[in-house]
Amino acid sequence: MKVFISCDIEGVSGVVVASPQTSPEGRDYGRARDLMTAEVNAAIRGALKAGATEIVVNDSHGPMTNILIEKLDSAATLITGTPKPLSMMQGIDRDFDAAVFVGYHAKMGEVGVLSHTISGASVADVWVNDIPVGETGINAGLAGYFGVPVVLVSGDDVVAKEAKALLPHVHTATVKWAVTRTAARCLPPEKARETIEEETFRALSSLSEAKAWLPESPVTFKIAFKDAGQACNASRMPYSEMIDGRTLTFTADDYLTAFKGLRAMIALAGR
Ligand SMILES: [Zn+2]
Known part of the structure; x- marks a missing residue:
């Protein structure tokens, strides 16, 4: 094991x-x-x-x-x-x-x-497929x-x-x-x-x-930043979509790619 x-x-x-x-x-x-x-x-x-x-x-x-x-x-x-x-x-x-x-x-x-x-410093909320x-x-x-x-x-x-x-x-x-x-x-x-x-x-x-937990594909991460400045910084991420002043989504065919998108947006957002 x-x-x-x-x-x-x-x-x-x-x-x-x-x-x-x-x-x-x-x-x-x-x-x-x-x-x-x-x-x-x-x-x-x-x-x-x-x-x-x-x-x-x-x-x-x-x-x-x-x-x-x-x-x-x-x-x-x-x-x-x-x-x-x-x-x-x-x-x-x-x-x-x-x-x-x-x-x-x-x-x-x-x-x-x-x-x-x-x-x-920057993340208020995260959802995966709205969870x-x-x-x-x-x-x-x-x-x-x-x-x-x-x-x-x-x-x-x-x-x-x-x-x-x-x-x-x-x-x-x-x-x-x-x-x-x-x-x-x-x-x-x-x-x-x-x-x-x-x-x-x-x-x-x-x-x-025990059961492995895997959200259905395509996988959408939605992320609400603490302020609009951070969201604007993160919106430079290719394929991201800004849905309101603080919130972005990023969708990918598989969880791993979606996860990497989430991490990249948080890095771009800055503090
Ligand atoms: Zn931690």
């Missing part, structure tokens, strides 16, 4: 505020990346217990060089650095049996810990394009609900409960890791019930 793990940082227990914890200049960044690495290791342990024979971890936050390779379980290999064409899903392909999302967060506009969708999606949905669609089901999402209670609404079979590991967007009641690290290990094991043990 081959398992792909995508790991973000905002959903890690103990992480609740942006700059001090989630950016390299931050006072508590060192602690946060340590906690992130330990949560990935918990998922790796759960996967191994369930029979995984190959595990690839993709660092999926910001500079994508957060996970401490020297502390990573030696059963896995690590994709680190940026840019990567598939971003948070770099490394996924048809050979994988399951995908696991660790440290994920709710989409922009939800009262979930550090909620945002790809770029907190509202956050990073969980966007990346689950990419896994689905390769025929791979997402079996576990860890993070706060809000992203757990978001994941369940879209992927009914998915297992969730809730490691914190949002109080506001920048406050939460958190499990102690040891308990958070136990939960992630246990739920990963359970999710992979019932893999036959």
Whole structure:
């Protein structure tokens, strides 16, 4: 069994505020990346217990060089650095049996810990074929394009609900409960890791019930930017269509191309 793990940082227990914890200049960044690495290791342990024979971890936050390779379980290999064409899903392909999302967060506009969708500075909302999606949905669609089901999402209670609404079979590991967007009641690290290990094991043990999620083709991403200036910048994207002052659509024959269009528009939008 081959398992792909995508790991973000905002959903890690103990992480609740942006700059001090989630950016390299931050006072508590060192602690946060340590906690992130330990949560990935918990998922790796759960996967191994369930029979995984190959595990690839993709660092999926910001500079994508957060996970401490020297502390990573030696059963896995690590994709680190940026840019990567598939971003948070770099490394996924048809050979994988399951995908696991660790440290994920709710989409922009939800009262979930550090909620945002790809770029907190520019993106207000994203829909795929008119289904509202956050990073969980966007990346689950990419896994689905390769025929791979997402079996576990860890993070706060809000992203757990978001994941369940879209992927009914998915297992969730809730490691914190949002109080506001920048406050939460958190499990102690040891308990958070136990939960992630246990739920990963359970999710992979019932893999036959999991279904890959792939929106129908042609695939249309609709993206609402925070302001019209950003939308105008993004409208330089070939084949994009501006439908109002803040909103663009981009349609492609397949999910992968549509996803690349979405990423390119966000890059063009700027901050
Ligand atoms: Zn993220």
